[in-house]
Amino acid sequence: MTTTLLALAALAFQVPAPMSGTDSARALEAEARAIVDRESEALRSLADRLSKQGEARGAAEIRKLIPAPDDGGPVRLVVLPEVTPPRSTTPADWGKDVEAIRKPAGEAFLDLARKAAAADPPHMARAAFALREAVARIPDDAEVRRLLGYVPHEGGWARPFAVERLKAGNLLHPTYGWVPEDWIRHLELGELPAPAVRGRPTTWLPAAQADGLRSNWRNPWQINTEHFEIRADVPLAEAIKFGRRLEAFHDLFFTLMADVIGDELPLARRFKSPELVPDDSYRPHTVIFYTDRNEYHERLRPVAGDRVGAESLGYYDPKGPGGKGNRRPAYFFRDAGGELPVEATLYHEVSHQLLFESAGRNAYLANTGDYWVFEGLGTYFETTTPTEDGAIEVGGLVGPRLQEAVNSLDARKFLSLGDFLRQDQAAFNRTERIYVNYQQAMALAVFLMQADRGAYREPFLDYVHDAYGGRIKRGSGRSLEDRLGIPVSEIERRLKASYAPEPRR
Template identity: 25%
Template sequence: PRDPTRFCLFVVDSPCREARPAGAADGGEDGWQQQFLALRRSQAERLWQLARQALDTKRCGLALQLATEALREDPDHAPARRLLGYEQVDGQWCPAFAARQKQRGYVWHGRFGWLHKEDVPRYDAGARRFGSGWITDAEDARRRQRIANGWRVPTDHYLVTTNDGLEGGVQLAARLEQFYQIWQQLFADYCLDTTAKRRLRDSGSLPATSDRQHAIYYFRSRAEYNQALRRQQPLIEKTLGIYFDTSRRGYFFAGPEQSAETLYHEATHQLFHETRRVAKLVGRRNNFWIVEGIATYMESLAEQPGYWTVGGFDAGRMPAARFRLLDDGYYIPLQQLTRMGVDDLQRRADLAKLYSQVAGLTAFLSHYDGGRYRDALLECLIAVYTDTADDTTLATLTGCSYTELDRQYRAFLESGK
């Protein structure tokens, strides 16, 4: 059985995949293999039917989760592929951007990203395209020492600019694409309005997204990161990554200080700001806790053998949240917390403690009692990001007083012993 305190999710790993059944070999499968494949296809179809039911009830995120899991069992399940926005190009299933790249004669290279298929042998041999000619990889690196002249790695949803090396940029872009799939499965209902949900249900395919990719800048060192961003953020030395909603750009740097948790935290801020129309100053008046709560909760994302998890009492900031409340007795009641705007919260001296609490509260709203408050969490996020929330919004959406929610939160953390 799956742990009810964490999500178990799957991703489609490759930008393009040959259209063939799950586990299919080159031929000559034994009888038991054929039976196993048949069972997996049957399971994929059952998951797909559940996905359709989720669409009928306008639970788009759940539908995407189920469709992705169906593809784990049968990667050639055509309706599930189409639901996730894939199309066939030359016998391969490709998402929209990848399909356009394939039609232009490009292929995805695990080290170098999108290359014209005729250029692959020369890249593998160490040459790099420069204008209409070729230079060595060493000369290419010399020319791209400044991030303004850096390598650009486009993917379906991101554009990574880096001076850390093409391969480093490709690795980061691939990880961000995996993150995007996870985020979309959890929060599709945040970015799809009623009309888009109806179109998704009727067409059986995700609506086309904007051609504008999410911008990421990846510096080769912390020193360059600090120097480039100090004017925008005087305390940049205290950060391991940052997202500026004013410029719609995320910034990170290579090196041992960098962490997956920081990447997921800032990438969460970016997607919540850029996948729907939001207020100019999110959380200015109240409820800023939930903006940081959802980002700190997503720090718990972890890759497991063959799947991913989000949540869990042993992941992310949950151990700290439990310690602060159950051992230290530290807790800011929701009645007080929901009244805090961005300035009220970020000026507090106990910010590190509070961040663990808001991560715990978000996990509570996601997983308590089988996900009782999951829809309320999503609606509260929408209200905060569109500046329609007040200090009573969460109580109204959950149907519970803040005193009762405080009590349930404690019980939730105690259940993790």
């Protein structure tokens, strides 16, 4: 017996224990920072040299490439275009020096993405963000492009959906999106097609008149984007803009929530299968966009009944009627002048849709309490904000609901965190508590996703993954506090401190 114990002890000292998910996440984060620090130092040195040589313009351009320090603010994501044409610009005299700095950094980010994807457990969100850093530095690297879902196209890169559109004779119009080439002349004249009549050629009308004929549900506009089928009776330009917001949000959601989606994630499959080529087989999500609140309620009442009350701003039910397979429509309306911007409701409900239609089989009602997490995520995504430079951000302290949440926290309207976490769906949706519960869910989700530069994000999303699968049980060691490694009382203290007003100086 003693000999066996000594042998086991020797083995334990000889073989280090595998890193935990938290340890490997910290190692990956440290490696990412080191890549950026090395690159930034080299770029500053090059910019300083150019300044001394009197090349102020070149120095200024190089300094634009130096990443800003991480201030712990919102998560920022640059939306990747559907088509990237070949690079045709001739580099400046100092361009080769920049490439000599940026290329090794891009290759290091690709290696980091591979490490993150191969870790146990995998860190797919970190892999996804690392690939974005890589493509910004080595845009023509075939493996980076493959992993991000691109295929070669006419000397550049495109996603398969875009390639099929181009093969079909479509062009990407700046206002109206993918349209047949013979539409372009009419669009430039301010014309749109009237509703089609079988057996008759297309009739072109002034845009306002054509939009007017589509302003009821007998003849809605039908728009197909890469990941969505949209039906809308709002003006076509507005519906296209709505679709572009959906696509940008899809990009953000699948990057940030990659670890919750797990093995169902296309990126995860491409990492596992190096020969897997991206294709256009994605099953689109259905979105309905009504022109106003009255039409929304009238059309949705036969589908959802009393579940859509007078205050409803959007609707998605993962178990509701009207779908095929695991696909169900998400419903919205143009809420001009509403308390919440229509974009906030859009991002909230579509986050539910993308989660429940992409993460595999769910059992979210089988948890013991912990229902809050799904509405917490929905309200977290309400903070999604497009930026002027074409990027998209999420997690900022923005929006009327979050401000109301801070007000309710200050007024001590929130439940104690222990009681809040124990609520099931019925308790969460009690009439006398529902508004404050949504506020508390939002405040807690934003805190867990953003506080301390995202320190709680991965443990929280691990908890989300198990909550989605119905694996949160009392006493099972799968609780939120177990993932974070701190008791509920300490989570609550930190939550309150994060929203406390700055002391006056």
